[in-house]
Amino acid sequence: MTPAPARAGSSKYGTGREALLRAAVDVVAHKGLRGLTYRAVADSAGVNNTLVAHHFGSRDALITAALQWASDQSIAVSRLREAATGESTFTQALLGLLLEDPELQVFQYEMILESRRRPELAAPIADLYEKYVSALAEGLEGFGAQGNVRVLARSLFAALDGLVLQFLAGVEREEIAAALEEVHQVLILRRDADGHPAGQQS
Incomplete structure (x- = not known):
């Protein structure tokens, strides 16, 4: 009972x-x-x-549910879908991913590392990355990016993922913000090269 x-x-x-x-x-x-x-x-x-x-x-059910919850929270906090569509909110929105709740990011990195030792976590971790990439792809499409948007989204998320890890390792907020702004400028150049003049979205 x-x-x-x-x-x-x-x-x-x-x-x-x-x-x-x-x-x-x-x-x-x-x-x-x-x-x-x-x-x-x-x-x-x-x-x-x-x-x-x-x-x-079960403990495994708790782990799976916590991983899903953490990724949903991170995407909501960082507004990834919206971040790529704004000319002035990109860096601010993504800094929210770092500053609002760093424990969410630490938890996810712990799970990613653990998936190397526990094969049953491989699928949930793959789903975790797909959720982030999909959210970014939606934002990039709204921003006016063309071509293979999912490849662009995965490349962008790789940069963000690395910056999050650097922040957690102690790199100063100002340095992370400058790097995020550089990424944003690259996205603007990419969009404009695809035929969308500055300030015009599809």
């Missing part, structure tokens, strides 16, 4: 399933995946550990 869930009202992350996912992300960001246990998540969220089992049923 499934135990009745404990109340999550005392959780510092809020209540319910999303609060536990937030707690799981923070646990992995600070302790690595090996530190992810029901008890660690419950302690971080300030709830009874039976609540974690009630919502997810």
